[in-house]
Amino acid sequence: MSTHHIQLTINGQTREADVPARLLLVHLIRDNFDLTGTHIGCDTTSCGACTVLLNGKPVKSCTVLAVQADGGEVLTVEGLEQGGQLHPVQEGFTAKHGLQCGFCTPGMMMTAVALLRENPDPTEDEIRWGISGNLCRCTGYMNIVKAIQYAAEKMKTREPQPA
């Protein structure tokens, strides 16, 4: 198995690692970098619990090789809060009770962040389709939708955040 030296920015910090070619990005994040907020919920790229942003786009990090992130920028749930201020999506999830067991929550929030960057004013249907790659077993999605609507509203009135 070949080993590769990779360097990437994760939540604004530059990190390096020597990784086997087959190492999955989610394991790099969880096991090598100890950022355990990104979860694993399946083995078929179905559940979205492992969603992170890679170069600004949401990816299921269980289906991306760590070497594919070489030179890239990764944002995980741990990078959402800035300077002690929660991201509006995080605020929305607690204000609107958008989480119960919390296991799908990080992936769901990362998808929501990407969705709102692309479409700052989504309709309910656009939100539902936008998060349809993320499974939640606890909430029935009703309050997740409300949480994302809350965040969209908040982000309209808040200073734009650095990308």
Next chain:
Amino acid sequence: MPEINGLGHSMRRKEDPRFIRGQGNYIDDIKLPGMLWLDIVRSPYAHARIKNIDTSRAAKIPGVLGFVTGRDLEKYNLHWMPTLMSDRQMVLPTDTVKYQSQEVVGVIAADRYAAADGVAAVEVEYEPLPVVVDPIKALQPGAVKVRDDKDSNHIWHWEVGDKAATEQAFKDAATVVREQIYLPRIHVASIETCGCVADWDPANQHLTLYMTTQAPHAIRTVLALVAGHVGLSEENIRVVSPDIGGGFGGKVPVYPGYVIAVAASVLLGKPIKWIEDRSENLQADSFARDYHITAELAADKDGRITAMRLKTVADHGYSDAQAAPSKFPAGLFHIATGSYDFQKAHVEVDGVYTHKPPGGVAYRCSFRVTEAVHAIERMVDILAHERGEDPAAFRMKNFIKPEQFPYRSALGWEYDSGDYHKALRLAMDMIGYEALRREQAEKRARGELMGIGISSFTEIVGAGPSHTFDILGIKMFDSCELRVHPTGKAIARFGTKSQGQGHETTYAQIIAEELGIPAEHVKVEEGDTDTAPYGLGTYASRSTPTAGAAGALAARKVRDKARKLAAHLLECAEEDLVWERGRFYVKGAPARAKTIQDIALAAYTNHPPGMEAGLEAVHYYDPPNLTYPFGSYICVVDIDRGTGQVKVRRFVAVDDCGVRINPMIVEGQIHGGLTMGFAPAMLEEIRYDENGNIYGGTFMDYLVPTAVESPKWEVGETTTPSPHHPFGAKGVGESPTVGAPPAIANAVVDALWHLGVRHIDIPITAPKVYALLKKHGAALEE
């Protein structure tokens, strides 16, 4: 001082700050020094003899360190383990495998990749053997015998009710309806799978087991009982259930992976982590349901229900690993008389072995209640239609009346309280029932298919009174240990374990209500057997009815002592004190008062001579009865005649769970429960072919609903307090899962009844509906 946030307040959840920051501590987040990985070789066959296991190639893989086989465990008599129903199941096989994906060899390695490589390289030679997957066939003479240690595939026969009187009632009936109803095998599929980290400390002969369990205390005791002979002693076992990513019943049983991890840790003296992947979780963990029901309902000439008869074949797979109270092999299935007032009923259930994974557990419901509710609610609908009566009016006519509570059901349950008419009336008003019926008639005249389905369920939760309920002999009480600190803050520990229900918030609110200490100042802990008081855990909607009650009563004990301290501080008699949430004042002189915070400080700094210091209490709560939440759901569907696709247009859910602690959390649980009712009604099923190959063993073909399919729920409430619970609560997490499926099925059949359709089994898929439309000449062809 923050808000008190007692009962009825939708305070934000105390667990959220860590979860929204990705700082939860789930099982796979636990990493110990020197930790090794367990991965498991599984059987491709549903029934086969193991001829040879060759680990030589796997052993050469870098990082692979060792193997655990059934023969290895046999040396310690640990190759078998008891199930929660006192049957037994293999940890690892010594001779034959009995279901596809059964655990065959444990591979221990330095990391998860090496462990997976090792699994791929272990060579197992099998001799395939005949398979029986259909429980009806398994009962026929000459069927392949599943269990070598049993005489037949018939596990048990269980019946309840007056058979002769029921038969007579059927003979005397004006109308009898009969239907075959199948509740398929499904899987809870919590988004976090199961796993553990077993950490054996050889020097101290001490085991710490971090484990995804809904019942950590029971697990500790079971471990001590089954592995005492190899040195596991209960005082040296600590079970820790960390943050749990959803349970729904699937994290009640003990799975072989846990036991292999413990055995490997003891053998190697190293921490061992086992995390199953999703496919393993779906293919090998306990399933739910798999009930084949023959249901009959009888009515007199006025359309009053007079009797019910159920005969059921329960497919348990190769072992009865049901998670249910020991007295009830079919769980609480005999709640099947439901919300209706009739006194003749007879229920029979036969448990059967087949070559499928062992089970069954609940799927977000109290033991077998969903099966019961589905049977009665389908049959009531069929009976109403058969008689040409409106299903809502038919229910209203047959409901148990409010003045009949407490109500003794035909099969022996004492319903604590209810107002079924009120709940159904509210649901009908919310959805505009009469207008919908008019719309349906107009559409039917135009050839469009629209259906309205009702489900008026009665749940039975909060197990349970210790005279009747136990798991492996351990009575099903629950507990709270409450300690108030000198500065007026408190810690409360419980015998249950939240898996998303929000106990850290709602339990704090219960203490807040009882003591006037703000909920924000009450820390709640569960899941660590070294610190929490003994309890039977969280499932069957039992946390609020049992542990929540224990919390209230522990707080009342603390309040009793606080009264003595207040009397000392205010220099008056205890009888002269009046409690007002958060303080005692002297009768007639409200300014002369001591707050609970003043009193807490005095408990450690100024307690009177002769009184023990401190302010704390423990309460083990044994409920006098179960609680009986109920509700009425109405579902509207439109059916596409060209595809058979069913669209849930509207769904109104009126729930009555007694007094609500945190309405926001209750509503969230109802949304989630409804979606887990919708899922098996429309999408989810685990099937097997005749060779025992699983269909539905990954998330590619086991269809958990996404935000797109999930209906937009409309919820309403009525409040009928439980008369025996300390603050009138009943429990709610599972009612919607129980109540929703028949509302959907009834709506679909309601849309198709005029075509001659009487029943459709769940999941109601488009191909199934389209086939029915074709059969009855209503399909639009290309």
